[in-house]
Amino acid sequence: xxxxxxxxxxxxVAIDGLRFGWRGSDDACLDLPHFSVAxxxxxxxxGPSGSGKSTLLAILxxxxxxxxxTVRIGATDVAALPAGxxxxxxxxxxxxxxxxxxxxxxxxxxxNVLLPxxxxxRRRMRAEAASGASARDEAQRLLARLGIGPELSVRPxxxxxxxxxxxxxxxxxxxxxxxxxxxxxxTSALDAASQxxxxxxxxxxxxxxxxxxxxxxxxxxxxxxxRSVAMADLNVARRHIGAP
Amino acid sequence: MKTILLLAWKSAWSRxxxxxxxxxxxxxxxxxxxxxxxxxxxxxxxxxxxxxxxDLVVGPRSHPVQLLLYAVFHLGAVENGxxxxxxxxxxxxxxxxxxxxxTLGDSHRGFPVVSxxxxxxxHYRYGRHQRLAFAAGxxxxxxxxxxxxxxxxxxxxxxxxxxxxxxxxxxxxxxxGHADRPFTVTGILAPTGTxxxxxxxxxxxxxxxxxxxxxxxxxxxxxxxxxxxxxxFDLRPTQVTxxxxxxxxxxxxxxxxxxLPARLAEPVSAVMPGAALDQLWRLTSGVExxxxxxxxxxxxxxxxxxxxxxxxxLNERRREMxxxxxxxxxxxxxxxxxxxxxxxxxxxxxxxxxxxxxLAAWSIAPALLAHFGLARDIAAPGxxxxxxxxxxxxxxxxxSIVPGWRACRLSLANGLAPRT
Numbered sequence: 001x002x003x004x005x006x007x008x009x010x011x012x013v014a015i016d017g018l019r020f021g022w023r024g025s026d027d028a029c030l031d032l033p034h035f036s037v038a039x040x041x042x043x044x045x046x047g048p049s050g051s052g053k054s055t056l057l058a059i060l061x062x063x064x065x066x067x068x069x070t071v072r073i074g075a076t077d078v079a080a081l082p083a084g085x086x087x088x089x090x091x092x093x094x095x096x097x098x099x100x101x102x103x104x105x106x107x108x109x110x111x112n113v114l115l116p117x118x119x120x121x122r123r124r125m126r127a128e129a130a131s132g133a134s135a136r137d138e139a140q141r142l143l144a145r146l147g148i149g150p151e152l153s154v155r156p157x158x159x160x161x162x163x164x165x166x167x168x169x170x171x172x173x174x175x176x177x178x179x180x181x182x183x184x185x186x187t188s189a190l191d192a193a194s195q196x197x198x199x200x201x202x203x204x205x206x207x208x209x210x211x212x213x214x215x216x217x218x219x220x221x222x223x224x225x226x227r228s229v230a231m232a233d234l235n236v237a238r239r240h241i242g243a244p
Numbered sequence: 245m246k247t248i249l250l251l252a253w254k255s256a257w258s259r260x261x262x263x264x265x266x267x268x269x270x271x272x273x274x275x276x277x278x279x280x281x282x283x284x285x286x287x288x289x290x291x292x293x294x295x296x297x298x299d300l301v302v303g304p305r306s307h308p309v310q311l312l313l314y315a316v317f318h319l320g321a322v323e324n325g326x327x328x329x330x331x332x333x334x335x336x337x338x339x340x341x342x343x344x345x346x347t348l349g350d351s352h353r354g355f356p357v358v359s360x361x362x363x364x365x366x367h368y369r370y371g372r373h374q375r376l377a378f379a380a381g382x383x384x385x386x387x388x389x390x391x392x393x394x395x396x397x398x399x400x401x402x403x404x405x406x407x408x409x410x411x412x413x414x415x416x417x418x419x420x421g422h423a424d425r426p427f428t429v430t431g432i433l434a435p436t437g438t439x440x441x442x443x444x445x446x447x448x449x450x451x452x453x454x455x456x457x458x459x460x461x462x463x464x465x466x467x468x469x470x471x472x473x474x475x476x477f478d479l480r481p482t483q484v485t486x487x488x489x490x491x492x493x494x495x496x497x498x499x500x501x502x503x504l505p506a507r508l509a510e511p512v513s514a515v516m517p518g519a520a521l522d523q524l525w526r527l528t529s530g531v532e533x534x535x536x537x538x539x540x541x542x543x544x545x546x547x548x549x550x551x552x553x554x555x556x557x558l559n560e561r562r563r564e565m566x567x568x569x570x571x572x573x574x575x576x577x578x579x580x581x582x583x584x585x586x587x588x589x590x591x592x593x594x595x596x597x598x599x600x601x602x603l604a605a606w607s608i609a610p611a612l613l614a615h616f617g618l619a620r621d622i623a624a625p626g627x628x629x630x631x632x633x634x635x636x637x638x639x640x641x642x643x644s645i646v647p648g649w650r651a652c653r654l655s656l657a658n659g660l661a662p663r664t
Contacts, residue, residue: 063569084574091572098570101563104251106258118247119572172571 011072012180012211013037013060018069018079020052020059030055031237032069035229042203042212044222047231053215056231057182060213061094062086074179091120095173097183097202102169103157110153113139113172123176130177142171146201163194170202181206183214187221199224248577252584255564259557263589266546266553270593271600273543274636278601278629280539284532285626288525291317294438295517297369299497302326302334302504303486305511309527312520315346315486317439318356325483330508334487337507339500342367344488347451347481350410350422355396357410357444359451359481365391367490370438380404381431384447387474390427391445394435404429410444410454422454425471449479489514543636547590547643554586554647558654565655578655579648586644587637594636598629 013036020030030052037043047053058064059071062078065086071079073093078086090096095116103112117124117135124135131138143153146167157165166186173181186202187195195218203224206212214225222228256263295301295316303311304324313319325347335343344364350357365376365383381404384391392402402408406429410422427446435441456477457469469477491497501514525532565578602625 061570084576087569087572087574090570096570098566102567104255104564104567106254107251115567116571119577 010039011036012039012041012074013213014070014072016070018059018066018071020055020064020066028067028237030059030066030235032056032234033236035234037211037213039211041227042206042225043214044225044228045213045215045231045234046217046219046222046228047215047235048217051231052235052237053231054184056234057096057184057213057215060180061096061182062090088120091116092122093179095175095178095181097166097169097173097181097186099185100162100166100189102172103165105156105158107157108154109143109148109157109160109168110136110139112157112168113143113153113175115172116175116178120176123178126176135175139171139175142174142205143168145205146171162189163198166190166198167201170198170205174205177210179210181210181212183212185216186214188216188218195221245580248580249584251568252581252588255561255581256585256588262553262557263585266550267589267593267596269546269549270543270590270640271596273539273546274594274597274633275600276542276597277536277539277632277636278598279604280532280535281626281629281632282601282605284535285628288521290437291521291524292518293371295521296371297367297373297490298488298517299491299494300489300501300504301486301515301517301520302330302489302512303515305513308513308515308520309524311486311513311515312517313524314348315488316517318348318358318443322485325485326487326512327483327510328481330510330512331484331487333508334489334504337500337504339491339493339496340489341492342490344368345448345481345484345486346488347448347483347485349485350412350451350454352396352408352410352444353400355393355400355442355444357446357451359446359448361448364445368440368488370436370440374436376436376440377434379432379434381429384430384445384450386428386430387447387450387453387479388425388427389430389447389450391431391433392429393433393439393441393443393445395441396444397429397432402429402432404432410446412458425454448481448484452479452481453477543639546593547639550586550589550640551643551646554582554644555650558647558651561651562654565651569655575652575656579652582648582651583641583644586647587640590637590640590644594633594640598633 015032015035017034018030018032019028021028045053045056055064059066059079060073062071062073062081066079069079070077073089076089076093078089081089103109104115107115114135117127127135127138131141140150140153144150148164148167148171152160152164157168160168166189170186173183183202187198190198199221203212215231216222219228295312298316301312301315303315304322304326306322310320311322314322328345331343331345334340342363344367345361346364347359348356350359362383368376370376379394379397381391390408397403407426408429409426412422427450433440453474456474457464489500491500497516501516504514505512568578568581
């Protein structure tokens with residue numbers, strides 16, 4: 001226990017004995033004996049579609065609950081939290097980036113970025129602390145760093161290009177310095193040139209002492225990450241399509 | 245909660261066209277429901293207002309509703325009359341403060357003629373114990389004077405000093421007429437919202453004089469009494485249709501109702517107007533019930549439309565749910581979001597529907613006041629209206645639970661990657 005406790009401080013994610021199967025199916029689609037991410041580490045997780053990447057991310061975010069195993073984010077086993085606390089934990093500690101359609105079309109750019117601060121007091125206070133003023137200023141600052149000027153930030157999100165939308169989504173995931181950033185193929189809706197730009201921005205901005213886990217099927221994007229992990233090496237489930 | 249309300253509002257606003265249509269259908273159905281309720285209440289109130297000052301209606305033995313409808317509202321018919329002797333005995337009763345004898349039978353261009361005494365103008369009360377007021381002229385004094393109700397004067401264009409003749413019976417175009425006995429308009433009443441507006445009032449003696457040379461519903465052939473000779477005859481009435489009675493003490497009404505008929509030489513009915521009206525409303529409650537049921541059915545359709553609209557929208561909004569879940573919303577937030585939307589649309593629709601009825605009531609109130617005197621009853625919300633609106637809101641809440649629950653389920657089952 002002592003050894004485990006000492007490692008908790010420098011482990012951002014520690015998954016042990018995780019098993020997950022969709023309801024109505026007997027076979028587990030995820031069977032993951034062990035996976036860990038160190039504090040501050042940026043991990044690139046790759047695998048073909050259907051290899052369970054998105055499911056793993058949803059489990060990390062505490063949206064899906066595994067049938068067995070522990071999923072530690074920092075010191076908390078999110079799999080063991082009651083549903084309400086799990087949702088609050090996600091709001092407080094995790095920034096999430098989707099492949100596309102990240103934004104609520106009926107909110108302005110700025111309102112979209114500030115959304116996590118509405119669901120998490122911790123994120124709002126951290127955003128205020130970061131800007132020294134209001135969370136709004138911090139949102140503006142993040143947007144500016146990501147190349148979205150103030151003239152864009154009051155626009156309806158539908159008027160932005162896909163690349164701009166992804167950068168707004170990145171600002172939203174980053175606001176209030178969450179302990180962990182989870183990105184589910186955030187660049188796949190972008191063209192090759194924008195992919196590099198976006199990834200560079202994302203990595204440059206996520207310098208807080210948390211972890212970044214990004215999944216993609218595109219191995220060309222793996223270079224700037226600290227570590228690259230194949231889903232096939234993690235997941236030992238029999239139905240796993242990408243198994244060698 | 246503030247966040248949820250804000251999100252619900254902004255989300256709904258972005259879909260305002262579709263939701264607006266749903267809102268409109270709820271508005272129309274609520275307006276229909278409220279209007280039916282208003283009219284029902286208005287009709288009841290205006291009937292009650294016509295007899296508000298009358299404690300008893302005494303007339304020949306007949307069904308209470310029939311007697312009341314004929315004597316006060318001039319609807320239907322009562323076969324026989326009551327003797328003048330009985331009318332005088334009623335007036336002499338120590339418990340009785342005043343009596344208004346009324347006799348019906350003649351008409352003028354479709355409007356009923358009531359022959360009555362001067363007591364009518366002194367004692368008849370309507371609405372909140374209001375007295376009859378003259379818009380022009382005075383009550384009748386000479387034998388062939390007539391006082392017109394407000395609507396009679398307005399519709400037929402009469403003013404004080406005009407001359408007119410009556411027809412025998414209530415037919416629109418009576419071939420049997422009283423053309424030989426012209427009447428002079430001496431007064432026109434202010435609008436009351438009671439049957440008085442649609443009535444011509446003449447004296448009891450005038451009615452007697454008109455029918456001196458009549459027998460069995462036709463003029464006796466060869467007998468024509470000159471107007472100058474009428475004074476030689478006894479013009480005291482022999483019969484009246486009914487007597488409206490005001491008591492000295494209203495509390496004594498049950499006792500008087502029971503004892504009065506026994507003191508008379510003929511069988512009579514003594515009717516409490518309120519009780520008779522209650523009987524009448526029980527007769528018409530079936531029709532009212534059907535109207536209400538139709539209105540309620542329309543509302544059910546509108547609310548089902550609301551549930552369908554919100555449910556259909558769920559599929560397109562799975563992304564929205566996933567994003568909200570990702571930033572930390574829990575399933576109960578999603579449920580509340582749906583609930584707020586359904587409730588908001590119901591509330592907006594109900595408020596708009598009620599407001600539409602209220603606006604319509606206000607805008608037609610002056611016309612109703614002038615023509616029927618109904619304004620007060622239509623413009624004020626009826627006592628059951630708030631209950632009705634509360635029931636609509638409860639139904640809206642119930643209906644919104646369905647899509648809310650479904651959204652909740654979807655957001656739980658799909659995780660963050662909705663299968664599109």
